[in-house]
Amino acid sequence: MIAYIRGVLTAVHDEAVIVDVHGVGYEIVCANPFVFQHSLNNEITINTYHYVREDIQMLYGFKNEDEKYLFTKLISVSGIGPKGALAVLGSIDVGGFVEAIEREDDKFLTSFPGIGKKTARQIILDLKGKLHSFVTAPVHSTEMEQPSEAGSKGLEEAREALKSLGYTDREIKTVIPKLQYENDHNTDEIVRKALALLMKN
Known part of the structure; x- marks a missing residue:
């Protein structure tokens, strides 16, 4: 290994x-x-x-051992392969995802590509109660972490706005994870924050 x-x-x-x-x-x-x-x-x-x-x-x-550990646990769940596990890791913080499992939050888990209700229930069945002692990242409430429908819409509009400004998908992809859980649903404000992050890169 x-x-x-x-x-x-x-x-x-x-x-x-x-x-x-x-x-x-x-x-x-x-x-x-x-x-x-x-x-x-x-x-x-x-x-x-x-x-x-x-x-x-x-x-x-x-990035760290927590992500690696969660990856190994996710691919042990029936119905989730490496590609699906990476899709999860690319858009969450580890603590928030662990909390979603503990809360049996099917809605949050099924928001990820490739995870349906059956797979979400399997994740909960296999992993609930088994991650807290190994994950060092703070566990947060997913009620605060999960993007609302309005927030998701604002994020998508911001993505399109950045494309119209000439930024490539590759460049936009570097900042989207940092904007994923912005509470501000105003597209212009999300774009402003994205531009500030892009200028730092």
Whole structure:
């Protein structure tokens, strides 16, 4: 098992990063590769999970041990593969997701692509009560964390506005996770915050 990769971050792509370790380039698939953008051309350590099946071997990367642990638990649930687990990790904080499981919040869990009611119930059945002791991130109430319908609409309108300003999907993707749970439903305000984040990148 490859627990982590330490080397020079040489590239950041839409779905993966490349880390050079003594002349060998490791492709590491991540939920949001752009969180590592600030370390480009510098040495970096990425927590990894080495996924091995008969027809495939992949390295998945994570910002911290909490994300990695949640990933391993999610792919153990029937109906969830690595792609589905990454989709979850790309748009939540770990503590909020754990709280949703503890609260048996089907509505929150089914808001993620590929997770229907049956899979949501399976997640709750398999993982409820088993994550708190291993996850170090603070657990927050999902009532506050879950984007409202109005908030989701404002976020989508902001995404379109940024595209019209000339920003690429790749650039927009770097800031969307930070805006996911903005309480402000005003599209102009979300765009203003997004522009401020983009200027820092």
